[in-house]
Amino acid sequence: MTEAIAAAAAAGGTTVVQAASTDAWAWFRTRCARLLGHGDPERESEALDRLDRTAAVLDAADESERERVRGVHARLWQGEFGSLLETLGEADRDRLVAGLRELEREFGSDQGARGAVTGNVFNGNTVIQTGDHSSQTITFGNDG
Secondary structure, rough: OOOOHHHHHHHHHHHHHHEEEEEEEEHHHHHHHHHHHOOOHHHHHHHHHHHHHHHHHHHHOOOOOOOHHHHHHHHHHHHHHHHHHOOOOHHHHHHHHHHHHHHHHHHOOOOOOOOOOOOOOOOOOOOOOOOOOOOOOOOOOOOO
């Protein structure tokens, strides 16, 4: 496996486990399954099942095991992507690598859920700002 293919497979595996815990999971899993299915509805359905099993396992892991389980599933998906990449011709391989990079850009750790805010508890006045290059002016109280 070339270095570029190994890097794409590793990034894909990591992105699966990162996306699984976000509100963007439904959209991620659909796009990822399309990549894995390669135009075959049966393979796409199988990929959706595997992705859903991963999400369920990650969701069920208790706090003390979560990082270990995430690592295991990242490696499993890395192997899945790597195996597929090795079987493809150059043009299809290049398309899959580009697709994995796009998923990483959209759903990877630097991007999170692309604007989703999850797992927070707020008491009292709260302001949340998400998005690229956005701005806001906030005034709490009666003087605003």
